[in-house]
Amino acid sequence: MSSVSRALRQSSRHASRVVAQAMPKAAYSSLARAVVGKAVPRAAIQGVRGVKTMDFAGVKETVYERSDWLLPKLQEYFKNDTLALIGYGSQGHGQGLNARDNGLNVVIGVRKDGESWRQAVEDGWVPGETLFPIEEAIKKGTIIMNLLSDAAQSSTWPTIAPLITKGKTLYFSHGFSIVFKDDTHVIPPPDVDVILVAPKGSGRTVRTLFKEGRGINSSIAVWQDVTGKAKERAIALAVAVGSGYMYDTTFEKEVYSDLYGERGVLMGAIQGLFRAQYEILRRNGHTPSEAFNETVEEATQSLYPLIGAKGMDYMYNACSTTARRGALDWAPVFEKANLPIFERLYESVRNGTETRKALEFNGRKTYREDLARELEEINNQEIWRAGHTVRSLRPDYRPDSE
Numbered sequence: 001m002s003s004v005s006r007a008l009r010q011s012s013r014h015a016s017r018v019v020a021q022a023m024p025k026a027a028y029s030s031l032a033r034a035v036v037g038k039a040v041p042r043a044a045i046q047g048v049r050g051v052k053t054m055d056f057a058g059v060k061e062t063v064y065e066r067s068d069w070l071l072p073k074l075q076e077y078f079k080n081d082t083l084a085l086i087g088y089g090s091q092g093h094g095q096g097l098n099a100r101d102n103g104l105n106v107v108i109g110v111r112k113d114g115e116s117w118r119q120a121v122e123d124g125w126v127p128g129e130t131l132f133p134i135e136e137a138i139k140k141g142t143i144i145m146n147l148l149s150d151a152a153q154s155s156t157w158p159t160i161a162p163l164i165t166k167g168k169t170l171y172f173s174h175g176f177s178i179v180f181k182d183d184t185h186v187i188p189p190p191d192v193d194v195i196l197v198a199p200k201g202s203g204r205t206v207r208t209l210f211k212e213g214r215g216i217n218s219s220i221a222v223w224q225d226v227t228g229k230a231k232e233r234a235i236a237l238a239v240a241v242g243s244g245y246m247y248d249t250t251f252e253k254e255v256y257s258d259l260y261g262e263r264g265v266l267m268g269a270i271q272g273l274f275r276a277q278y279e280i281l282r283r284n285g286h287t288p289s290e291a292f293n294e295t296v297e298e299a300t301q302s303l304y305p306l307i308g309a310k311g312m313d314y315m316y317n318a319c320s321t322t323a324r325r326g327a328l329d330w331a332p333v334f335e336k337a338n339l340p341i342f343e344r345l346y347e348s349v350r351n352g353t354e355t356r357k358a359l360e361f362n363g364r365k366t367y368r369e370d371l372a373r374e375l376e377e378i379n380n381q382e383i384w385r386a387g388h389t390v391r392s393l394r395p396d397y398r399p400d401s402e
């Protein structure tokens with residue numbers, strides 16, 4: 001046995017990190033296949049040194065990391081488990097493929113012959129082997145990962161609840177169904193562990209970061225711990241589906257912050273702000289390309305990545321002193337104007353208004369078409385039509401990519 005394969009077999013953290021980083025991809029894959037017996041993505045065994053308690057702006061928090069769960073340990077831990085992943089939207093796709101690439105036993109459960117069924121087949125899940133109707137998949141699973149839409153988690157609950165039998169683990173990626181139980185009527189049986197792994201990013205990013213050898217940040221929580229192992233299972237599952245670092249939360253805190261954030265700066269607020277800024281530029285005679293470049297293109301292509309990379313002050317310092325002066329003056333104006341809106345939004349989340357709207361809208365049989373119609377309206381707004389043309393001039397633009 002070569003020293004490299006000995007190092008990999010021993011699963012020494014340092015050695016496997018060095019192996020993963022030093023070897024050409026093809027050589028690494030075939031070595032890993034030979035040693036572990038399955039395809040082992042390089043991503044799965046890379047890691048950084050252990051971090052447990054960290055100081056976040058003066059508050060000590062615990063962080064769990066992937067490097068404590070190198071692939072052989074992960075595979076050993078789940079060797080007697082079948083992950084039944086129910087639902088194949090954005091998260092089902094990302095989490096399912098990552099867990100499969102990590103060499104775990106995964107089956108997918110979705111409505112037969114629906115859109116998700118078609119997408120799962122396209123991703124290589126095999127009907128009758130790894131792809132089943134929902135109830136069948138749940139029967140096969142020891143870990144039931146409920147990744148149906150939040151509305152469908154509620155409407156299907158009466159059918160699937162009796163199948164979640166003693167000893168199984170019930171997993172969610174959102175606190176929604178459990179926390180808003182008065183509206184969703186999702187009340188888990190008392191004899192199963194109930195855990196949460198909520199990736200803090202789109203399922204598409206869960207997948208791309210994994211393939212790049214990185215991992216998404218995820219929040220983890222325990223609702224019900226029957227075995228005494230619920231937390232450990234949550235951490236291991238978070239790693240299995242492609243998380244890099246895991247942060248403690250509760251089901252309540254996760255669902256409140258998540259519904260708030262996506263309606264706020266992550267999606268709703270930014271869409272509203274972009275549109276308002278663009279509109280005033282247009283009213284003042286600026287061309288569509290100028291209004292788009294000054295609102296969206298510069299934000300997403302130049303300035304926001306700087307904030308992401310090194311923080312707000314770094315972005316400021318990369319801009320002119322003129323810009324810095326003006327933005328410093330206007331930031332508090334926007335903050336003050338928006339604070340009451342964010343207060344109203346948080347309350348609408350907390351009191352369940354947002355939940356009830358989501359359940360009603362996404363519970364419709366026509367939910368896909370209804371959402372698609374509204375998104376098409378956005379796509380047809382002048383700002384986004386202008387954006388399409390601006391993007392088409394990028395050197396890496398491909399006509400089939402939009």
Ligand SMILES: NC(=O)C1=CN([C@@H]2O[C@H](COP(=O)(O)OP(=O)(O)OC[C@H]3O[C@@H](n4cnc5c(N)ncnc54)[C@H](OP(=O)(O)O)[C@@H]3O)[C@@H](O)[C@H]2O)C=CC1
Pocket residue numbers: 086087088089090091092110111114115116117146147148149150151152155156173174176198199200201202203204
């Ligand atoms: N999207 C994301 O990136 C994130 C999502 N989450 C959470 O993960 C979970 C899954 O979200 P996401 O991946 O976005 O999925 P979606 O919300 O897009 O839900 C899609 C899945 O739900 C199924 N579905 C919808 N209605 C029904 C129904 N009536 N009966 C049976 N199946 C139905 C769809 O199947 P079909 O094709 O047959 O309609 C599809 O498989 C949610 O709890 C969400 O809040 C957490 C973090 C990020």
Ligand SMILES: CC[C@](O)(C(C)=O)C(=O)O
Pocket residue numbers: 199200201202203258261262266267
């Ligand atoms: C920001 C939207 C999100 O909460 C997410 C990708 O994290 C979602 O529900 O999809």
Ligand SMILES: [Mg+2]
Pocket residue numbers: 258259262
């Ligand atoms: Mg969300």
Ligand SMILES: [Mg+2]
Pocket residue numbers: 199200201258262
């Ligand atoms: Mg989210």
